[in-house]
Amino acid sequence: GAGVSQSPSNKVTEKGKDVELRCDPISGHTALYWYRQRLGQGLEFLIYFQGNSAPDKSGLPSDRFSAERTGESVSTLTIQRTQQEDSAVYLCASSLGRNPLAEQFFGPGTRLTVL
């Protein structure tokens, strides 16, 4: 079956521009996570969606970052007024059910470069 997919795989943008990253989770997975993986740093949790519950936005680094998810399907992560420090690989993961430690299945990531 299909895994988690993300698009685009690579994105180069200029400082100050807005970018939108997309994640298609595994069908039936109610939980969806966004992470950031910067060079020389461990994965950083950004935001979590679980079904129709209010998202956990506690990991978003600034108000330039936002994310949406429609029901239990596609999610988009938007970064406004990009900065060079936003350059990273953005990873999406999904998991089945409400267990907060359920196995996460990661997508291949979007590599964002801000010039």
Place this chain on the structure above:
Amino acid sequence: QKEVEQDPGPLSVPEGAIVSLNCTYSNSAFQYFMWYRQYSRKGPELLMYTYSSGNKEDGRFTAQVDKSSKYISLFIRDSQPSDSATYLCAMSLTGNNRKLIWGLGTSLAVNP
């Protein structure tokens, strides 16, 4: 000092070798320990999960947790070229993916 320390390597071994990958941590309250494998240009995938102390074995992989030393290890027996990847440790106080603290990863190359 970072909460989780992991030597980035790279580690290069011949095929068939036993590989030892390690992480140290500073928070003695960590209870949940995970090892992920990440191939180039792919997302991490869960390899092993251990709660509290002890060993866990799955095929060629063994995970060990030594809470007294605040040290965790992943052993790979009979290493294969297909094991070439970056290995990430992750751990948390509570059983919650959102609270995982991740290591930087160790890059492993298994040479045929």
